[in-house]
Amino acid sequence: MKETSRQLLWERRSQTPLLVLAVAFAAAYAVPIVAPDADPSVHRACTYAEWAVWGAFAVDYLVRLGLTRDRRHFVRTHWLDLAAVVLPLVQPLRLLRLVATLLLVGRRARMAPQIRLTTYVAGAVVGLLMFGSLAVLSVERDAPDGNIKNLGDAVWWSFTTMTTVGYGDHSPTTGLGRVLAVGLMLSGIALLGVVTANIAAWFIARFERDDQAERLQLAAIRELQEEVRALRAEVALLGGGGQGAMPAQAAPGVPSGASAGEQAGQAVS
DSSP states (O other), rough: OOHHHHHHHHHHHHHHHHHHHHHHHHHHHHHHOOOOOOOOOHHHHHHHHHHHHHHHHHHHHHHHHHHOOOOHHHHHTTTHHHHHHHHGGSTTHHHHHHHHHHHHHHHHHOTTTOOOHHHHHHHHOOOOHHHHHHHHHHHHHTTTTOOSHHHHHHHHHHHHTTTTTTOSSSSOSSSHHHHHHHHHHHHHHHHHHHHHHHHHHHHHHHHHHHHHHHHHHHHHHHHHHHHHHHHHHHHHHHHHHHHHHHOOOTTSSTTTTHHHHHHHHHHHH
16 A cells, blocks of 8 residues: 555656656657758757657656556556557667657556546647657658658648548658558547547436436426325315214203203203
8 A cells, every 4th residue: 555655646746747758858859850950969969858758758667667566467557658668769760759758648647637538639639740740741751752841741731631631632652651641540530539429428418417307307296296195185084074073962852052061960850
């Protein structure tokens, strides 16, 4: 229990710094692609920043692994975190460092209870658009037959690909670019399905609440009707008992209007 609480405390405290580092990583990844003619020292600084952020995420994974009680269970349940930390070590797959960071940020973001589904979907859309635009621009800019040569073309291509519109005015020509396009299309379809399912679930929940309120009102009305019937039956019973009682007959020779004492005395005499 103590180790678990230490792990939760670490995750709670490290969440904000890791999100800030993820934003810094995105900037370091974007600068060499958006400004390829920048000074070589800027490119080297961006590369060092990328690896520093990746190292921070790797340290975070190792710390959480050390704080947990059942390490095998932690590795089995956090295999995506492990893959995101290990895969960027395989050179020259530089692009995997961006994928790894996005995966790790997504995993940590899902741990935060205050993040709503809408916020998560919006963040995923923005992240995928950024990732798709920068990634396809980096692999298609120098392609001989490529038609995605600047950031505007890349962003437009990402929008049309994620929404599965596919105008065809811009399309990747390299193998890696087409792999990115497939991943972006599948991600767009998945996000659209999540949004549609969320909206449908909201409507269903609203209808169920309305039906439940209507059922409660009908039950209350039936209960009131039963109480009214019971009261009517009780009133009818009381009224019938008073009318059925016969008045006592006076003794012979005694006036009916005489009092009870007078009737008793005359009867004795």
